Amino acid sequence: MAGPSFGDMTQQGERWAADQVLALAPDAASRKAGSKLGTAGPWSEAGCSDEGTVWGLCKGSGSKPYQTVVDLAGAEGPAYKCSCPSRKFPCKHALGLLLLWTGGDGAVPRAEPPEFADQWLATRRGRAERKKQEASSGSGSASADPEAARRRAERRAERISAGATELEQRLADLLRGGLAGAEASGHELWEETAARMVDAQAPGLAARARELGSIPSSGPGWPVRLLEECALLHLLDQGWLRREQLPDALAATVRSRTGLPASPEGPAVRDQWLVLAQYDTADARLTTRRIWLYGAGSDRTALLLSYGAAGRAPELALPVGLALETEVSPYPGAGQFRSALGERFSPPATTETRPPGVDTARAAARYGEALRDDPWLDSVPVTLDRVIPVQDGDGWQLADADGDTALPLSAVARNRPGLWRLVALSGGAPVTVFGECGHRGFTPLTAWPAEPGAAVPLC
Amino acid sequence: MTRPPAPVSALPVWEELVTAALLGTERRTPPGCAPGPDAPTRLLDAAALETVRRRASLRPARSAKRPAPAPADHRPPLPTAAARRLALLLADRSGVAGGGRRGTAPDLMELLPQWLAAANGHGYAAPAESLPALLDAARGRTDLRPAALTFAGPRALWLARLNPDWRFALRAAPGGDGALPRPEEAERVRRLWDEGLFAERVALLASLRARRPADARELLAGTWSAERAEDRLMFLDSLRTGLGPDDEPFLEQALADRSRNVRATAAELLSALPGSALAARMAARALTCVSVDRSRVPATIVVEAPHECDAGMERDGVVPKPPAGRGERSWWFGQLVEATPLATWTGRLGARTPQEIVALPVADDWQSELHAAWCRAAVRQRDSAWARALLGSPTVPEAGGPGAVSLAERAKLLGVLAAGERAEWVAGFIATHGLSEAFQLLGVCAVPWAAPLGRAVVDALDIARDAGNYPWSFSGVMGLAERCLDPSEAGRFDGLSAMADEPEDASPGAGGYWAEAFQRMVTTLRLRATMAEELAPAPAPR
Structure with missing residues (x-):
């Protein structure tokens, strides 16, 4: 078999837990359909290899069974191939197969991959290899004509500057007339402004402008929030218009906040990266997946972003609570957590590692300090150690077990079912909680019990 | 979070900025700015500075009152594989398939009750993070509540006090945390x-x-x-x-x-x-109503129903007023016989066994009234000899079954018999009468079904398929069999789950549907076997 480059890795892949597999599902219906297929009945000739490939034949309604293969070892996260006609990704067969595989050797024994699996793997790894070579040879197709590329970038910058100037005018008009009037005129005006910013190729400005339109209907206290967001948008406009005078790192932050594409630049960090959390947010057009990683050796926290078109799950998926040895490269910009996943050296495996935690005072201070590098930050990733979920009127807090202070939970967190998993896990006793801490409060994403035990996803 | 108190000397800058922003710079000049065309921009500059300053100075709030910790759960934790299985079973909870086609995959939600029963049998504690899903499942299905709440344990009740959606758990488990005093206290x-x-x-x-x-x-x-x-x-x-x-x-x-x-x-x-004074009084009354006329051949039971319901009968619980459509004399008669110890009859009706008594002809259409009352008596007194006699032989060919007893009464009588005998009777019934009337009877049989019963059900399904029926005519029994057959019987279906040639007179496509239904059966049985294995306690650490 053509040797895929796994270096000296011979250890066999850890089998995942069922809920980690279910987290791959693009929607609830797939999750349900997949769990029904996670039993031996419809499967035949299922097997898996030490390199993290799982395959099997699933009996469907037709006479010919579907051929399903999953590659868990790819650099971009799991990849799936199934001969079924479903447009869901992964399809229920892939999910069912993985669930079956979580059950152990009985259902899915180690074996040599059959031809249909081997072929697909070979093309897939061949493609990955080519991509890597192209990347290392340094020249993409984009740089075919550096002069043309530079002119394109210049034209785009001019458009954005025009957009930012127009936006400044709108903000000034709003403040001159008073926010009180915004309640009436609000939404459509800002939708239209957002569309103009999309035309100006400044998606970051567009998103903020759209956000302004929704604030007047967001409940009590909206004038304060509207002023805050107007002021921060003004700050971003000004940052863009004067980016030449800013320090390099801050200028990069401004560019990325404005919505210019960037690519990872920092040196790749090879480490045992613990998967802290994975969650999706979706609007009508796009599903955005965020994966938080913690590097045990480098003591760094990194954010992986991936996207899926409406209705499809983003491809990258990593099981929460496991750790994998991989390279992670940071994107440019001060105070940015965003990073890209590089080469992987091991499949995800169970680990005793937990992120080191702080108390609530330190967590709040950390957010404050992070604003120095990026004043537009809404929150920072923080692990709280020894906190207890406490009911506070209609809301909830995470209170220091050894002190008398607490961080309130954000409104988003209060309405998630994960809140109750957190409360149940704690039972009134201290737990370790990873989440996002910012001006809206703390949003818990993953928790660990006080005693040794696996991570419990909360989102 | 809270904001630190502003320095005393500082003006409440932020509040003034908000007021100016609300009213507009045309009406209100923001603090520290000159009025004019630049005022909005100056206001935004100041507001940006203040916003970041305010955010950067956020501090934790004072904590609210801590909850009392949940009571400890001393039961051993679930084995890892069983905990995964539980997560899967609970994940299936969200939607019930309704009337749709069932396909070859098992109904996981239907397996949750027996999973819970098995886990409770082993005495495991529920994983804390599964409690919300367990409570939600119990909330939606009252039949799950007792087992789900037992498994969920004391922490679930602690949790239920915090969430109004789960109040039912507190009602279902009075005394709150199951802290009923023990008898010796x-x-x-x-x-x-x-x-x-x-x-x-x-x-x-x-x-x-x-x-x-x-x-x-x-x-x-x-x-x-x-x-x-x-x-x-x-x-x-x-x-x-x-x-x-x-x-x-x-x-x-x-x-x-x-x-x-x-x-x-x-x-x-x-x-x-049967030894009570009331039973004796009722027996005395009933005996005046029932006698054997030996002059007839064969000997025949003659019934003379009571003519009145006197104060003594009423005091002994006889309800004087019959329901609409029933004669009052037969109504009183039924109540007397049902409260009479069955042993009374063996003496009174000529030292006959229950079988012989049930076989006696009854004059003047009183048979169904008398036998129905005996059935109620056999159930109430849990008299297996009489229950056996009234049930008769399951293989008697007449469609109504032996003893002219209704299906519901038969199911109750079966409940009086020991599990093994019950299973054998139902097996015999199915072998003779098929599955069409078996559902209610199967429901009273002990799970997993005893081998003869399982065999009878599988054979009857095979026969139904060969007869060209559609499987959904038997979906009730099928579903029951998936949950109740002994998992070791899965092998019986090996031949059946393959596509068979369709008999000529079969309903179109039925063969495929049968293959699918049998596949689901096998899958479910295998899954149940796996579930049981997963719950087996790990060998003690050496």
Whole structure:
């Protein structure tokens, strides 16, 4: 078999837990359909290899069974191939197969991959290899004509500057007339402004402008929030218009906040990266997946972003609570957590590692300090150690077990079912909680019990 | 979070900025700016600075009152594989498939009850993070509640107090955290009985009765006259558990109760005690109504129903007014026979066995009335010899079945028999009559089904397929079989789940549907076997 480059890795892949597999599902219906297929009945000739490939034949309604293969070892996260006609990704067969595989050797024994699996793997790894070579040879197709590329970038910058100037005018008009009037005129005006910013190729400005339109209907206290967001948008406009005078790192932050594409630049960090959390947010057009990683050796926290078109799950998926040895490269910009996943050296495996935690005072201070590098930050990733979920009127807090202070939970967190998993896990006793801490409060994403035990996803 | 107190000298800059922004710079000049065309920009500059300053200075708030910690759960944790399985079973909860085609995959939600029963049998503690999903499942399905709440344990009740959606758990488990006093804690028992809420008192009485029947009765007798009528009824009902001859004096006294329902219940309980004075009085009355006419050939039972319902009968629980459409004499007669000890008849009707008595012809169309009353008596007195006689042989060919007894009555009579005999009777019935009337009878058989019963069901399904039926005509029995067949029977379906050639007169496509249904059967049985293995305790660490 053509040797895929796994270096000296011979250890066999850890089998995942069922809920980690279910987290791959693009929607609830797939999750349900997949769990029904996670039993031996419809499967035949299922097997898996030490390199993290799982395959099997699933009996469907037709006479010919579907051929399903999953590659868990790819650099971009799991990849799936199934001969079924479903447009869901992964399809229920892939999910069912993985669930079956979580059950152990009985259902899915180690074996040599059959031809249909081997072929697909070979093309897939061949493609990955080519991509890597192209990347290392340094020249993409984009740089075919550096002069043309530079002119394109210049034209785009001019458009954005025009957009930012127009936006400044709108903000000034709003403040001159008073926010009180915004309640009436609000939404459509800002939708239209957002569309103009999309035309100006400044998606970051567009998103903020759209956000302004929704604030007047967001409940009590909206004038304060509207002023805050107007002021921060003004700050971003000004940052863009004067980016030449800013320090390099801050200028990069401004560019990325404005919505210019960037690519990872920092040196790749090879480490045992613990998967802290994975969650999706979706609007009508796009599903955005965020994966938080913690590097045990480098003591760094990194954010992986991936996207899926409406209705499809983003491809990258990593099981929460496991750790994998991989390279992670940071994107440019001060105070940015965003990073890209590089080469992987091991499949995800169970680990005793937990992120080191702080108390609530330190967590709040950390957010404050992070604003120095990026004043537009809404929150920072923080692990709280020894906190207890406490009911506070209609809301909830995470209170220091050894002190008398607490961080309130954000409104988003209060309405998630994960809140109750957190409360149940704690039972009134201290737990370790990873989440996002910012001006809206703390949003818990993953928790660990006080005693040794696996991570419990909360989102 | 809170904001630190502003320095005393500083103006409340932020508030002034917000006011100016709300009113507009045309009407209000923001602090520290000159009026003019630049005022909005100056306001935004100042607001940006203040916003970031305010955010950067956020500090934690004072913590609210901590909850009391959840009581400890000392049960051993679930094995890892079983915990995964539980997550899968609970994940299937969200949608019930409704009337759609069922396909080849098992109904996971239908397996949750037996998974919970098995986990409770092993005495495992539920993983804490699964409690919300367990409570939600129990909320949606009342039939799951007892097992789900037992498994969920004390922490679930702690949790339920924090979420109004789960209040039902507190009602279902009175005493809150399952802290009912133990029988030997006489002082606590007394206090709870005297001061507790109604639900708590019912639970206390039930738990005491299950362990120390006499103590429970005395507790109840002590406050009997002071209880409200509807409470007396509920309390009296809890004496069904562990009913014995010792209870007779108390029940006899309750026959004089002010409430008719209490009297009726007391009478019913007494008639379940064949040695009781009430049973003897009822027997004396019934005997005047039933005799054997030996002049006829063969000997025939003659019934002369009572002509009146006197005060004595009423006091012994006979309801004088019949339901609409029934004659009052036959109504009274039925109640007398049903409360009469069955042993009375073997003596009275010429030293015959129950079988022989049931076989006697009955004059003037009284047979169904008499046999129905005997059925009720056999169930109430849990008399297996009579139940067996009334059930008759399951293989008797007539469609109505033996004894002209209805299906519902048959199911109740079966409940009186021991599990093995019950299974064999139903197996015989299915072998003769097929599956079309078997559903209710199968429901009373012990799970997993005994081997002969399982075989009979599988054979009958095979026959139904060969006859060209569609499988959904048998979906009730199929679903039951998936849940109740012994998993080791899965091998029986190996031949059946393959696509068979369709017989010529078969319904179109039926073969494929049968193959699918049998596949689901096999898959479900295998899954149940796996579930049981996963729950087996890990070998003790060396």
